[in-house]
Amino acid sequence: MTKPSARKRTSYHVGNLSERLMAEARSMLETVGPAKLSIRAISEKLGVSATAAYHHFSNRAALLSRLATLGFRELQQALIDNDQQIELQGDHRKRLQNASLAYLEFARANPALYQLMFGPEIGLDASDEGFEKARLEAFGELQKIIAASLNEPLESRTVRQASLAAWSHSHGLASLVIHKVVGFPEGMSSERLVETSFQGFEHVFGRSGVPSLRVSDD
């Protein structure tokens, strides 16, 4: 009796433990939240000792960083897919609005993961170079979309300015929504939210608004 391991001997070496840990971690991240995500719980769920995980991730922070990296890659892909699927070459504002929508829907579909991607203070591994790279590439994708929609070269100052504005807005909106801090009805669709916010910008910056002091055309 007292065979220490409840598992059959055939599974001492799991083989794909790393992938399975990541998958379980990602799932558990969304269910229990980042704070309660523990290596012990993940390992236990996979029927494996907790320490086994430390042979695939140097520590908890590294696990979280890899999850976040994966998130940025998925976000980038979502932006790519969405943009080339829609094809709104004519209306640059509509095209940008559509990118914002894809962004918001990614965040809503993976709220905890999204939060992790932008909350390094929770405990990410800053020395993970793949993380920084993935994040920059995702931002680069947004810049590409903006550059294309504005018909400007990627390096232009206009594109950098618009990218900062767009990323700030998209990230802010997504963040407010997944934290349920917006004062709008809970069930409001992502389309409506983005539409509402864009209309708000129209009021402030658009020609329908009150003229500012320096007006270029009149």
Next chain:
Amino acid sequence: MTKPSARKRTSYHVGNLSERLMAEARSMLETVGPAKLSIRAISEKLGVSATAAYHHFSNRAALLSRLATLGFRELQQALIDNDQQIELQGDHRKRLQNASLAYLEFARANPALYQLMFGPEIGLDASDEGFEKARLEAFGELQKIIAASLNEPLESRTVRQASLAAWSHSHGLASLVIHKVVGFPEGMSSERLVETSFQGFEHVFGRSGVPSLRVSDD
């Protein structure tokens, strides 16, 4: 010796323990980060048993919630002070830009606290009604500024739309900056950051190709 307590007997009852715990928690929050903020460490620093804190806060989440509540009240006050100090009744865009600046500077001055305010998943107490109230009031302040600058009634749809847009943008920009994810030079001033972002919106929403008023490289 072996007096269990190193403190003089006169200080069994601290008296203002609750305030001192909050102050120490806030300080420690910025130094060690929200994840590493422990009740034990806070209490120890005050020369008090860890359990003493539990007589003032039902649990760790309640402590964090009260910190966040305090943060929203300070943010609201910062918006008020800034707006009535500046007085830019004429240019509504400039006025909004100034509110964004105050917002960003608050976040930069209290990065960990700011993160806590918008990261309930880290472990806030959702049942804390003061927290929700403070947050709504801070948002209400922003709405008031926008309503005044747009010369619209507070309940108008325009104001709600512009408020969602403005809060999303301000929060997103602040969040990106304090997490150091913006691709701009680290030391960039808050003024420049807000200015840059607003120019970006001009490019997207403004009338055809508004030239930037300030000529400076970014």
Next chain:
DNA sequence: GGTTCAATCTTTGCGGTGATAAGTTCATGT
């Protein structure tokens, strides 16, 4: 075949954490 070896996974254990239970001190009202 047997032996070695490195990778993988195990048990064991340390120190720190949130939280509860039960006891101690003290200020205050009657």
Next chain:
DNA sequence: ACATGAACTTATCACCGCAAAGATTGAACC
């Protein structure tokens, strides 16, 4: 004076990240 209750104490528990050292396995070499 003394009862009451709030403020604080010392256990103690379960869980966590993480490190050390040992066990299991497959593959590679002879």
